[in-house]
Amino acid sequence: MRQPRALPRLFGSLLLVAAAGIAAIGAGPAPDRSVPDPSASTPRPLGQIVPAPASVSPGGAPYTLTPWTRIRVDQHSREAQQIGTYLAGVLRPSTGYALPLTDGPAPGGIRLRLSADERALGDEGYRLQSSPAGLTLTARKPAGLFHAVQTLRQLLPAAVEKDARQRGPWQVAGGTVTDTPRYAYRGAMLDVSRHFFTVDQVKLYIDQLALYKINKLHLHLSDDQGWRIAIDSWPRLATYGGSTQVGGGPGGYYTKAQYKEILGYAASRYLEVVPEIDMPGHTNAALASYAQLNCNGVAPPLYTGTDVGFSSLCVPKALTYDFVDDVLRELAALTPGKYLHIGGDEAHSTSHADYVAFMDKVQPIVAKYGKTVVGWHQLTGATPAKGALAQYWGLDDTSAEEKAQVARAARNGTGLILSPADRIYLDMKYNKDTPLGLDWAGFVEVRRAYDWDPGGYLPGAPASAVAGVEAPLWSETISTSDHIEFMAFPRVVGVAELGWSAASTHDWEAYRVRLAAQGPRMEALGIDFYRSPQVPWRSG
Incomplete structure (x- = not known):
């Protein structure tokens, strides 16, 4: 059985038991090199995530994570603070950036925002806004903010999931994702x-x-x-x-x-x-x-x-x-x-x-x-x-x-x-x-x-x-x-x-392409997934 690897924790320590990959069970098809991997040179399009988001408005230059990036969270929200800590725990090992949490202004940083006025987002919805000036994740409830973080993970290169420092750049395509679930x-x-x-x-x-x-x-x-x-x-x-x-x-x-x-x-x-x-x-x-x-x-x-x-x-x-x-x-x-x-x-x-x-x-x-x-x-x-x-x-x-x-x-x-x-x-x-x-x-x-x-x-x-x-x-x-x-x-x-x-x-047909892009991410996480011949898998 494979040994655990480190992944971010939300409460207490930032690390938890996860898994390092070993050889997959059964053989699958070779990765389809004819399908371009957008993470190799350009940011992943905002809609190329799983599950498919409800609304995507692409546009503008991307947001870039840098060594000076800060994560801004509301000091009055314990759950927002915890989600910010979780996000930092995801990003720090692979980027090598400090990503300190702050409750003050963070120009060019990542803002986690809870607002009771965002009624249209419901209990689990969120909005992600990306531009060179910064990245803002907004939700009405903490669950939505947490789901926004999962979307952010998928918009970054798959290597962000690794627990050792990787090469960048770490970019998120410009535009807005507004998302709510079909079923509770x-x-x-x-x-x-x-x-x-x-x-x-x-x-x-x-x-x-x-x-x-x-x-x-x-x-x-x-x-x-x-x-x-x-x-x-x-x-x-x-x-x-x-x-x-x-x-x-x-x-x-x-x-x-x-x-x-x-x-x-x-x-x-x-x-x-x-x-x-x-x-x-x-x-x-x-x-x-x-x-x-x-x-x-x-x-x-x-x-x-x-x-x-x-x-x-x-x-x-x-x-x-x-x-x-x-x-x-x-x-x-x-x-x-x-x-x-x-x-x-x-x-x-x-x-x-x-x-x-x-x-x-x-x-x-x-x-x-x-x-x-x-x-x-x-x-x-x-x-x-x-x-x-x-x-x-x-x-x-x-x-x-x-x-x-x-x-x-x-x-x-x-x-x-x-x-x-x-x-x-x-x-x-x-x-x-x-x-x-x-x-x-x-x-x-x-x-x-x-x-x-x-x-x-x-x-x-x-x-x-x-x-x-x-x-x-x-x-x-x-x-x-x-x-x-x-x-x-x-x-x-x-x-x-x-x-x-x-x-x-x-x-x-659209889903299988988005799913294929998850291959490198699952590999980076050590997930021993089945490489179905129905999917044009990419390799990291």
Whole structure:
């Protein structure tokens, strides 16, 4: 497994654990030298970023970063100060410039500006203005300012991502970018249950996702193969239920302090963590930990395989709901975000009547602790709670009846997160030769992951019901950070664009050129991405 490399931190130190690249998994095509690399001699055009911005007005001479550049931030805004510190941490290693932070005038410098009057920018939008006189990043909320910094990173040469001094010049094309997201929910899921990933591995993925303006990290914390979060009232869930993983490895779990560390780090990158406790199925790790949770009072053995659908909590038992209440109460107390994901998929060992009864009892528990329910789309076979989100993971050829059930719920007020498995399940193989992943939903190349419209995807569901998109990465075959990167990148970049950019910007031929320009940046960051033959990759 590759060793960590330094990347900027937002809170405290400016450096954090990231990754230095090793050889990529599998062979890809040679870089296309016929495609010019704008970073080689001229500034990158303002619109040549991912996700595609809402509005670009190019014009004028570029802004140039120099050894005398200062970063100006409002001393009265703690979050603006932190984002300025983060930006300096990105730029200092590669440029070699001091880039001091100041709250006074900074002629020719970089200004980070928060203004409550910028209502049109919403909670996550921003404006970037570049000219020889200076560079100004403006937002209404700190999240928008952070996203503006990600755009600035992409407008600078890819070498800015390296952790040793590089040659300039460091220029940003002249003009204005004004940008707001299409959807408020732009997510990626990491399954830490089939294989366990450490705090530093999760942090690394958070940093990689943040570059592309992903704002939700869904952590799949429990499954048949492992329970990954400490619960004080049921301690054996973690110590015993978390002691293994697929293939029989050592497993692991997050202490409450470690989980809070992940949440704090995600918040520093403006990602909200959505924790999932999957139930009533996918519960063998819990059933193995406590015999009394089983209808027959007998604990099954721990499980290290990959079959699904064989486990179920005991729906008629009152103790089951004491258990669920305890788990959700402790998890809600730890989690500042809005959502608790209660799973609900592949409950094949639970009768439909029991499934409905279970969800009718569990959803009010989520509300009791001040959170909003998220569930896999099978939740729509019961009665989704008011305000609930259903996460659709079906296929293009899923039955019309199942799609109609989800669409009906959407028309009745249930929001939708779209995660079609044959489009954006990141654990699906790219092609038959992909050394990792599964293929039950088919092969998912880069174009297939990008070339669809969330707003019109599900027949009968109003576009207004779509809360956003999420790219799940299940970990049956995934056990290292290199594995995560190879399967996620570059497909998750396309998902980020589907979530952020207006539908009118979605064009595969234009996107593949912008994506190709991300190759040197991912290389500089040490991301072990799949070099799809569908993309005319550039080399740094």
